[in-house]
Each structure stands twice: as structure tokens, then as C-alpha cells.
Amino acid sequence: MKYDEIDFQSAKTLNVAGHPHWRDGTGLAGLQKIWLLALSPAIVASIWLFGMKSARIMGLAIAFSVLLEALCNAVVKTKERTTNWHSVTLAVLFSFVMPCDAPWWLVLVGCFIMIVIGKKLFGGYGAYPVHPAMLSYAMLLVSWPRRFDYTASCSLIDWPVKMIEPLRLIKTGGSAMADMYRWQDLLLGKQVGGIGNALVLYLLLGGILLLILRQVPWQIPAAFLAGHGLMAWILCLIDPDQFASPFFYLLSGSTVFAAFFLAPEHTTSPANRLPMFIYGLLGGVLLMLIRAFSVYTDGLAFTILLINLCYPLLDKITPRVLGIEAVRNA
């Protein structure tokens, strides 16, 4: 081609942007899809164990959450899209702590608190200070404590175990009552609880998937479980009549659910490695303390809310910036 023949305007349709041009490719929707993939073993197990009761609650929660989110996005001008799947993940996490006989209005009120108050009022995905699902759970728990009596909700289910919440057994009867549950039953989720928060093995599978896919930094779940086990062990040494072995506490209630799915939530967990470790440790210890000394049998909601409030403070522990001395000397 000769120089005179060039049309310098010919390539106007080229796409330009700043570097880097390669992206990891996950995207916010992809991120949520991976979380849902990790939650799917527990979802399937929940439907298998509780039948249509759990499918009903999860379906209601997802429908209400997505509708409320779409409504909020329509009313308030925002960059966030309903299509980023975040409300679905939140709805699944929220429905996991519901009792299997929850009425529809309880789910609706929970979703309203979670999406409208817990998430959108603070500014949407990335702006809320505490986990919206746990905020909603805590408010419902305080408002309708009777509705969240898992033992009553599971009274019609016939499993070959003692149909009383394992943590309540320990709380009322001392460590001798721990023999009423075999560890296999606890692991396989055959324990009285919400529709998904006590499915230990399936949640563990999903959690390990999240760790392998590097979606969740290993520090938070590892420190959470370690802190919980350590605190339980110390209490067990002090008063073996009242407190069961650490393994019982790790396998019962929502310890694994909190360690893998609630504590490492992106927005409400620290960004640096050492603070993440302290955050997890704090969560584990706090969960055990609430279980041991409060009126609540499982301190899930309050543990997560309290450590979420601590995270900005923990994140002040930052690593040394490399090369900054040279800038100062220059």
C-alpha cells in the first residue's frame, strides 16, 4: 500500500482501554455462581433430608429476595444489577438457618430485612457493614424466638436419633447427654437444626471446593475452626461435666456453615492475611463463648455480626509496603 492511499480514519472502530487487558474473567456474577456451586451439595442434601419443606423455604426466599432486589434497583439509581446473582446466594444462606416449618410471612419479613435494610439501605453489594443474611436472622431470632425453636419444628420428623437440638442437650443436661448423638449422625446432618445449617459433611464439601477454587482464603475457615476447637477444649478441661468434647461442638450446630460460608463473606471480612487469621480465630472463640455462657443455644448470628463489626479495626494491621523507604529517601 502506498502512503498516499492510507485512510487514517479507517480503524475508528478499534476498542481502547487502559492496561491490564487480560482479566481473571470471573466477574461478580461468576463469583456468586461459584458460591452457589459450593452450596449445591448442601441444597441437595437438605431437600433429600427435609423433603419439600426445605425446597419451599428456599424457593420462597430466592423469589422474595430477587423480587425485592429488582424493586430496589428500579426505585433507586444504582450501578448494581439484579443479574449479579448476589441476592440468590444471600437468599440460600438465609434460608439455611430457617426452621423447616417457617411460615411464608416469616421468610418474607426476613428477606425484606436482608435485602432492603441489610443490603440496599447501606448502598448495595460491597457497602454493608455486617452480613445481611445474619442481620436478618438475628432480628427474626429476637422478634420471634418461639418460631426459631428447631426442636419444635422437627418434632414431626422421624430420624433414628434423639430429636432434640444437640447443643440444647448439652446445655440442659451436661456433657453426659452427648452420647445420645453418634458422630456419624452429626456429620451426615441427621441432627435437629435449620434446613441447611447443620449439614456438616455437605457444607464441608462445598467449603473445600471454595478453598480449592481460591474463592475463600484458607486463613478464615482454618482459624475459625481452630479457635472454636481450642476454646471448646479449654472449657472441656476446666469443667468436663458441663462441656462436651471439642469434636462434638465442631460437628453440631452451624460451626462449619459459619466457618466456610458466613465468616469469609467478601464484603465483611478483612483483606489482609494476618487480620483474616485473627478474625477467624476471634469468630471461633466467640461462637464457643456464646454457646457456653449465653441464653442462646447456637450463637451463630451474634458471632458473625460481632466479628463483622471488628473487621475494619483488624484490617489496620497491614504489611510493610515494599520500597517505601527508598521513596522517602529519594
Added chain:
Amino acid sequence: MIPIRTLFKPLAHVPVYPSREENIERMPDPDYVLIPLEYPGQIFYKPTVKQDDAVRKNQIIGRSELGNCVHASISGVVKEIKPIWSSRSFNVPAVVIERNDHPPLSRDELFAQSGVPFQSASRLEKLKVSGAISPWTLPGRHHQEEDVREFPPIRKIIIKGADEEPTLFAFELLLRQEAEDILSGLKHLQQLAPNAAIFLTMSRRLAGWGTEKYGKHAAVVGLSDAYKDRIERRVVAKITGSDIPNILPYRKMGVAVLSVEYLLTMDRALEGEGPFIHKYLTIAGRPLEKAVTVRAPIGTPIRTILENRGIEKHPYARILVGGAMKGNAQFSDQTPITKSSHGLFLMDRDEIPEEINLTCINCGRCTRACPVCLQVHLIGRYVEYSMFEKAREFHPEACHECGLCAYVCPAHRPMAQLMRMAKQYEV
């Protein structure tokens, strides 16, 4: 849905471009070239030719204040001298030469043009006449050409035999295929700077062979293939043991960093084999089966190079000069390649994320990916809300703009640009 296979990898792991051609192909002279006379912040040449002058290949067409030269990369007629958009800046004066196949200038003719015969020229004069810009005047962000009469007091010389970017392979191929010339270049370098320690970086795969080949003249440093381990300022910091911030040129710390390509150019200049008129660059992207490394005359438009590789139409949405991580997107495919264009990368429309700059979700991946441990997520958000004083408390000036933060960001935020805004804001 994301391909499952791509999920099983550590975050901040930038994959190396999967396939490549091992041979370096030599491109024929194009019909016309646009040779830029200015490398902003680095060097400015005053043209020594006028419009309609006939020039021959290797002829000096511009000279800087201190005698560094730029040459015609093809024989032809000077069509015009006009401002153009180069790959990294705009309104750069350039000489447009249209080809006419006259024979190239010989070494003695070239040195006769500069007034000093080759035999009696000093080493520095040989480098200047051959257009090998002295490396100690180049790297750094706010640099100007400096008058270096003697070799400056440089204690450490680092030669880049490993490409920084995952889509570029020119340095590595040169390291293996021009081994003899590189060896002779290393010897020249030892004579130029007898007191300096010379380091040669290369891929860890080649380190065994490299130590055997170059071990006598340079300390071989093996680097892993991960982009994170190849960021230039981090490599330099590891080798020299002290961090050099972006705002300082290397020479202020007694360090010179140059590529094997520069070493070859220097060797050719000192041996009198010809000036710096060819550039090695790697072309990669989806329209090509394998990444190819070519040697093209400086000033060749991108369009001509792509046509030479058989890419006729527009099977791409974005052209980058450089690599996929640090390259510059071009608005036109008529941009010429310059002395600092190490490669071309073509991107398809579906490789570009549809949604960019969503709200930060505070996942902290950028902060954990940062090679200098900056609080990237905080700085990014402070800049977004114009709180520059706050942002500067976190030392954004230590940033090397490697782009790993934006690479891992699930919200596709322009982290590298936010960091640059934080750096450039003066309180």
C-alpha cells in the same frame, strides 16, 4: 458459565501464552515507514533531512543534542515530516519515508556522514552514531537525556533475558538463537564497565544451559514463568537487594537495566555491523495459531506487519502494542512500531469484559495480589471519591503499575488507573 478447568489455579496467576513459534522471521522492508523523532521523556532528535530528500537505509535522519542518532530503516524518499500518534504518546514528530529500493549505506559511509571514521571513533561515539541510546540515560519515569561523557559509576548491570509479559518471547528466543553475539556483547560490556557486576536474568528452564554458556561473563539469575515473579522493578530489587521506586531512574542508584536486544544492538554498534534499525517483536492473539516473533524495520505500521502475517481484515477488536498486561491499546492500526515496542497483541471482542468499573465489593484480592503489599482496595476507593490526601497516606507511589490488582478484580475495576491517579495527585 466459566470453563471449570480455568478455575483450578491460584489467583493472580497470569497464564503464559500457550503456543509459540521458535524461529524469528525477518520481515521484508515495507512500502513506507514512519520513524518517530521523539521518545517523550527520553530523547528528542532534530531532523537532519528535509522533505523530498532521497535517503538510504542506515542513513542518519535525526540527531539529538548530545549526538545520539536515528536512522532510516529503509531506502527511499522523505515524503514529509509531520506529527503522528505513536504507540505511547501523541503529536510526536516523525519522518515518513517511501521506499525506493536503493542499496543500504555501508559502515564507512555511515561513519563518514557523522564525521568520525569508524577506526578512530571512541566506544561512546560508536554507540551514539549507531543509535544505541545509552541505557544509563533511559529507564525511569521522569528522565531526560543526560550528557554522559564517561561510563557513569554503575556497579550493577542487569540484562533482561526473560520477557516480563506473558505474551512476549523475543528476549528468550534471542537469548538462545543469538548466543554467540550475546556472549561477545557481554565481553564488550565487561570492558566498558570493568568494576560492575553483570547479572543475566532468564527463565528457570534455561538457567542450567545459561550458566554453562554465559556463566563466565555474567551471574545467571533464574526466574519462574509467573508474571508476578517477573515484574521488572521487583526483579531488580531482588537482585540488588534494595528497592528502587518508580520515580527514580535506575542509574541514580548505580544500576543499569537493559535487555538482551539492547545488548545485541550494542554489540553490533561496537563491531560496526550496522545501526539500530530493526526491532524484534512478538505477535500473539487469537487470529494467529502460534505467537510469532518477527524482526521488523523500525517505523513499520502495525497494519503492514499484520498483513505480512496474513491477517487481512479485522478479526480483532483491540490492538495492543506491548503485552497483554502492560500494553497500550491503539486507536488506529497505522501506528508505527518504535524502539520501545516489544510486541503486538490482538484481542477479540469476547475477550474484553462487558461490564467494567462496578462497585468495589471489598474482597481484598487486589491487596493480596499486590507484589509490594499496598492496600489497593482502600486506595482505589479513596481515589474514586476524590479523597486524594487520604489515599496518599497509603504510599501509592510505591506502585509499579504491574496490573495484577486489576487482573484479579472480580468487579473489573480499573485499579491500575486509580493507582496512577493516586500517585500523580500532588497535595
